[in-house]
Amino acid sequence: MILDSNNSYKGVIDRYKQFLPVTGNTPRITLLEGNTPLIHSPVLSEKLGSRFDVYLKYEGLNPTGSFKDRGMTVAIAKAVEEKMKAVICASTGNTSASAAAYSARAGIKCVVVIPEGAIALGKLAQALIHNAKVIAIKGNFDCALDIVKEIAANYAVTLVNSINPYRIEGQKTASFEICDYLKFGPNFHLLPVGNAGNITAYWKGYKEYYSRGKISCLPQMLGFQAKGASPIVKGKPFKNPETLATAIRIGNPASWQKAIEAREESGGLIDSVTDKQIVSAYKMLAKGEGVFVEPASAASVAGLIKLERKGFFKKVKGKKVTIVCTLTGHGLKDPQIAIKNIKRPPVVKPKIKEVLKISGII
Ligand code: AN7
Secondary structure (H helix, E strand, O other): OOOOOOOOOOHHHHHOHHHOOOOOOOOOOOOOOOOOOEEEEEHHHHHHHOOEEEEEEEEHHHOOOOOOHHHHHHHHHHHHHOOOOEEEEOOHHHHHHHHHHHHHHHHEEEEEEEEEEOOHHHHHHHHOOOOOOEEOOOOOOOEEEEEEEHHHHHHHOEEEEOOOOOHHHHHHHHHHHHHHHHHOOOOOEEEEEOOOHHHHHHHHHHHHHHHHOOOOOOOOOOEEEEEHHOOOOOOOOOOOOOOOHHHHOOOOOOOHHHHHHHHHHHHOEEEEEEEHHHHHHHHHHHHOOOOOOOOHHHHHHHHHHHHHEEEHHHOOOOOOOOEEEOOOOOOOHHHHHHHHHHOOOOOOOOOOOHHHHHHHHO
């Protein structure tokens, strides 16, 4: 925890103001987002071998349970500074939850357009309880994004999807935190890719720290799409993207070109992982590391395991190799997926003997 002289943490705008497009006039609309833990992963580090240290950047611990809050605090603060009274976004869920919460905090109107039936329950609940105007369309995320872009271009409402540059500015603070914590830049950074805003933001953050001399090595950016929604990997938009990781069910990413730039400039890659690989990593994180994430978030770890199996890391030089996987959202966002992947608990008579018999204690 980073504290100021009053022993209080004040959120990402305050902590990284010299790197952000904010002034003294920018309102601090914050829920104390950021400052998330970088958790060492013994299981994954061991899997890769003694030269490797794998860390998990657990973004599920942000106020609304996803990394979106870092960008939203800046986007909403700027909208308020610019005297806007309403914001709008399309969303696969987390953007809407974050936009709704920060709009409630700012006292402005929030409109969200979502693909009907394709949003995890927890996220929908968040948007609704924060009093956003939630509109479901009979279409997918890409279609919803087209609609809100058009509305924002013609009416007095600010678009808060990651096309909004303030979103990217806020989200780059995750890279800063990682470097500040490690005291150097990691060698590899893995993360899920949906609309490709986050990979754009992380890469921008790393480059800024590098150019200011805060780190002396830039990571290779390794992004992972779900196989059924992998337009960047395939080199063409997907008309009907499909994956159980609904957060990244996106067929035509807005920051496509920026993701390609991050890949090329960093010497990294963008690959895909199957739903099966995602679920396997999702369960492994929960069971092996005690870290509960939503399925889309597990794409980074699924990607790590896929690359490890292909021998990718064996070819990496260096005595010490540091790898960071971003876990973008909390597991409680999507309780239905969790329930689908576990055995229902047994029901027994309320007797000590009965409980002991199946408890595994004796
Ligand atoms: C948990 O909420 O696009 O590549 O509308 O919720 O920056 O899009 C969410 C994306 C990864 C992908 N993990 O990030 C939305 C939305 C989680 C996410 C992504 C999302 P980007």
